[in-house]
């Protein structure tokens with residue numbers, strides 16, 4: 001039996017299928033974007049945890065108490081729209097350590113074959129390109145990632161050694177160095193992605209990258225899944241971490257769906273918020 005959700009907003013209430021919910025709906029609110037459209041997505045607990053410390057070494061990861069197949073399906077559908085993903089150096093270190101949640105979307109599982117077909121129909125590359133933000137460039141890139149036909153770039157506001165740049169170039173990875181104290185400014189990221197011809201950038205990184213984008217006023221839309229579970233704990237991440245914003249940024253609710261079935265016993269809501 002296909003999974004279904006209850007649409008709570010906008011009204012009227014309706015039962016809608018999970019599959020295609022984010023893929024078939026327009027991502028960009030108005031006319032086809034001539035500028036870059038930036039969006040992000042998180043799954044969190046009722047108490048706002050997106051990642052919690054894991055034994056034995058305390059590295060943070062998305063807990064299996066919030067990760068669930070329905071949210072993962074929508075995470076993949078959002079990637080279906082992207083021409084570039086924004087990820088982090090930390091993701092690459094987690095991947096090398098076998099601690100990453102999964103490979104970058106679009107997943108190769110049969111369950112996501114319709115998303116791959118959708119991309120072909122809509123003239124998109126099989127896989128979105130990827131930009132990794134990193135201050136230290138202290139990571140390695142696995143062969144599997146290098147062989148997926150993606151253009152891969154690293155954005156930094158540091159001055160990496162010539163050897164490191166040459167080493168990455170030999171793997172087909174371009175390194176772009178920006179002005180700043182290690183951390184790239186969100187405005188520079190958006191300007192460079194636009195100059196590279198990208199129009200839909202999907203942030204799949206965590207709280208520091210989100211802060212980079214939001215504090216520069218670059219985040220158009222936030223997709224937020226809230227799993228109806230309280231986790232507690234003291235060593236955790238929430239969706240955005242960094243300096244207090246000078247002025248709070250307002251986002252308006254655009255969609256709200258209730259999933260009573262998943263995760264079993266709790267349920268969750270899927271929300272979309274658009275910047276004003």
Ligand SMILES: NC(=O)c1ccc[n+]([C@@H]2O[C@H](COP(=O)([O-])OP(=O)(O)OC[C@H]3O[C@@H](n4cnc5c(N)ncnc54)[C@H](OP(=O)(O)O)[C@@H]3O)[C@@H](O)[C@H]2O)c1
Pocket residue numbers: 041042043044049050051060061062087088089090091101133134135136137138155156157182183184185186204205206207208209210212237
């Ligand atoms: N629940 C969810 O939906 C969700 C979603 C995403 C991530 N997560 C979790 O959140 C945790 C953190 O994820 P994450 O490491 O991807 O996210 P992050 O905290 O946003 O990124 C951290 C790393 O990104 C680089 N970075 C961030 N901003 C930068 C900037 N402006 N310029 C240059 N480099 C910058 C740095 O890399 P270097 O250290 O290489 O310099 C930094 O250490 C992980 O446990 C992840 O699983 C959860």
